[in-house]
Amino acid sequence: MTTMAAELHGVVEAPPSENRTWKKLRSNRSALFGFAIVFFFVAIAALAPVLPIPDPTATNWGLVRKAPSAAHWLGTDELGRDLLSRMVWGAQASLLAGVVSVFITVAIGVPIGLVAGYFGGWLDQIISRVTDALLATPFLILAIALAAFLGPSLTNAMLAIGLSAMPIFIRLTRGQVLAVKTEDYVEGARAIGLGHFRIIMRYILPNVFSPILVQSTLSIAVAIIAEASLSFLGLGQQPPAPSWGSMLNVAKDFLEQAPWMAMWPGIAIFLVVIGFNLLGDGLRDALDPRETE
């Protein structure tokens, strides 16, 4: 068991300076590639209003579920709307749903997990029990209640998704803190009278960073898909405005007749997830004090 202490001790060398982190990130080719993908989607989402694409809600009864063609590069959907345009406009809702909800989760979940793991005792008990309660409550119930009380909007959908993903982050953080806090260097820091806040920020947080980063990048995909099921409860993006998730949901009924309807949003979600994961990996490597060029 001393071996484990030795190994964990190694992890907590001084965190790299910001400058070095950036440098390492920039020289990491796959991280740059990930950044490029994410940037691409963010850019088209932001540029949607000025791109030369048709109105994403313009229906055409004569062009229902048509395969990709010169006029409609990605084909048309169940109401004859241009899928390229819907993909572009849908990027806004989906990226927001993915990124903001994960941000909410991390911003609230990680501090709670840190506190629970670090202080332990009754505080940990309360946090863990409430987390259990949150986990045991079906997501659907939370969503219906939110839809009824807060009304339909994309923001409320992000809130619902963020809340439901929180227990994972609380537990991941807590578990990691438990593993680190008994280490000699933390004890040492305590012995020399460092404040809790300093200890957490300087010695604990850097060690829980890695799994949180991995989980965040994974959660983005889950959130984008979850937004769709929410739009069916009156939360999330409301029709006829597009989102990738709701496009997938509709495409489900036409998997055989119009496979392209499911294909584009599927590919887009995949690419965004790859992008964020590569970026996350790069960030992980850059923040890892032992990682050298």
Add this chain to the structure above:
Amino acid sequence: MLRYIGKRLLIAIPTLILISIFVFSLQKLLPGDPALVMAGEERDPKVIEYIREKYRFNDPLPYQYFYWVNGVVHGDFGMSLRTNQPVLTLIEQKLPVTIQLALMSMILALLIGIPTGILSAVKKGTVVDYIANIVALSGLSIPNFWLGIMLILLVSVRLHWLPASGYVSPFVDPWRSFATMLMPSFVLGSAISSAFMRHTRSAMLSVLKSDYVRTARAKGLTETIVVLKHAFRNALIPIVTLGALIFGELLAGAVLTEQIFTIPGFGKLIVDAVFNRDYSVVQGMVLCTAVAFIVMNLVADVLYVVLNPRLRDTL
């Protein structure tokens, strides 16, 4: 350790009470009137009022809660409003199904996720790493319904290798039971395995660079032993956390996968019960899944101690 587990189980009782109170208050929080849903097109006010009275919807919530707890303590979880079946019967019918699906998906996910995660960390930056990552991330981004329907169309409709749906108990026909559960557990397992793979990879990367592993290498141990015996064990914390959580989630049911493969598990039942405001079913099922989460949380905490015995004093 046993004392610790005993203590934790005792602490679980107030947790269950907390959860059940929370679920009970949902009756008031959710819009929609269960009596109205149950009455259907019969709008005779007498019928609706009768249903309200019968299921105590008119009573104050604390009274309802008392009756319910009293029943549960005596093994009576109430009746489904929708089908008149005892909730306990529903749980008995669906629990084995849900456990089987959860176990098979979990085993599959661990079998795929952890080895690829280790391999990918060891071969970081190589083609193997890239391919493993891309496969894992596609497993995560492919929606369950898409994979499920495609598998049915390919494996069952085109190739006739496996039955498309329908649950068979392993006690009736183990082979057929395994065959019907294979595709759904693959669909669930593939998404979960990507999370395992990514976490394993990341944790292994941290550990492989540590002094401790360097020491092991320096001692002349073979790389396989270094990786599997020394490094992996220390990378397990996030995997244990995640595994316990995911297993708990699987025990709460997987709605879409159950629906596509027509597996009578918890997920679809809870969703239907929520939509129908069949509160006795919702309450009974949530109590079950709450127990699952508490047990899994306990398992995770015990495993932390096994992995890092110094924690024993702090827990």
Add this chain to the structure above:
Amino acid sequence: MKLKSLAFALAISAALTGPALATDLRIGIGEDPDALDPDQSRTFVGEVIFAAMCDKLVNITPDLTIIPQLATDWNWSGDGTELTMDLRKGVTFQDGTPFNAQAVVDNIDRSQHLPESRRKSELTSVKSVEAAGEYQVKFNLSAPDATLLATLAARSGAMMSPTAFKKDGLDFANHPVCAGPFEFKSRVQQDRIVLQKYPGYWDADKIKVDTVTYLPIPDATVRLANLRSGDLDIIERVAPTDAQSVKDDPSLTYADAPGIGYQGLTININNGTGAGNPFAKSNLLRQAFSLSIDRDALNQVVFNGAYTPGNQPASPKSPWYDQDLPVPARDVAKAEALMKQAGVDRVDLQLTVPNNPQSMQLAQVIQSMVAESGFKLNIKATEFATMLAAQTAGDYQADLVGWSGYVDPDANLNPFVTCNGGINDSKYCDPALDKLMQAGRASTDPAARKKAYDAARVILDRDLPLIYLYHPTWIWAMGKKVTGFVPYPDGLIRLEGVSKS
């Protein structure tokens, strides 16, 4: 390994030497039914099960004529307040209880007086039922009610064993006993309902399968895939967009029947907070709205043309359809003129829609169509229970609602539009209309009834508390092994004559 191959050999030899294998018919249904008790049941899919399990007093033909089932003959008294029925002799319920006049009396009594019964409203006209002989019953009505026969052809007329329901009460739903061709064997919620042939059935010759297994598979694509893989023999409610591929598939048989149900918009005219808007107040705006919809295009886009566009509760193919008021063609110019006449050029309207992909698609088509005449439709997706509560409480402006339909025209209209109608959530009320609806019920002469309903139609077409859109077509698909299936407009699967080779 050895053991396994031995077991395998045994199984093979058993299959070869044993008696002919029992034929099991596997039917994929769209949802899991609720309580299997005709008095408590409220879902359509429950009726699908009852069609195999519970014979009714009377039955219908595919062209909706009422024919004998457990009652062999019936007569109306001259003033239409007494219905006398002769009952079939030699019929026993699946628990051996004999079927007779007393059983019918007990059944109707249960439908009317069981506190949980959902059949009360349909049977309000029945004052009393008495046994006029061992095999004759007399229904005494409080007022003439021509709809009663059709009511007795549905769940109210489904006969359950009095022995069973007196013993089991509400628990009857968990082991129902009726007088139909198949008896209840087992049920696992959301998994399957298994029925087996009842050897003592009065018409046993027509029954050609030994067991029937109903499997609830909510997803239409998956249901069809299960049929194609051979896991199922018959599926109901094939998605209209899949109809063509079923027809093209040489290994499948296609069947359809024009439904008696409809899909439409319920407008909140005078119910609580949702009323009071211009759309609720002005029938001109509602006419404009109806004229803005291209019902043909809607049918083509959403249902590949498989359904029937409509503007009345009865489909244009029904004898009850009023031919003088045909389905209106889309006319945006006229709609705009009507809006001008109403004094507005733009109307904001919230449409509440059930949360399934097809309804959402439908709502978006309507949204797009009416936008051209100046209606700004705001779609609100809601799950069923919330929608129902809001609709009853009047917390809605317009709802997208479907109705699976009854055989008698009265049951498809009366509850929705009469002042005290049970499901009148738009709270539309016009005494003149009520009088006509009453007249339609009072006579047993179809021609006189039709005249009354046509007159009612004129009023409703002017006021439009409901805007009808289309009539679904029931679509079934089955494997080539299945023969003898007859499609019915009520969407039920009747197994008489169905066999599987």
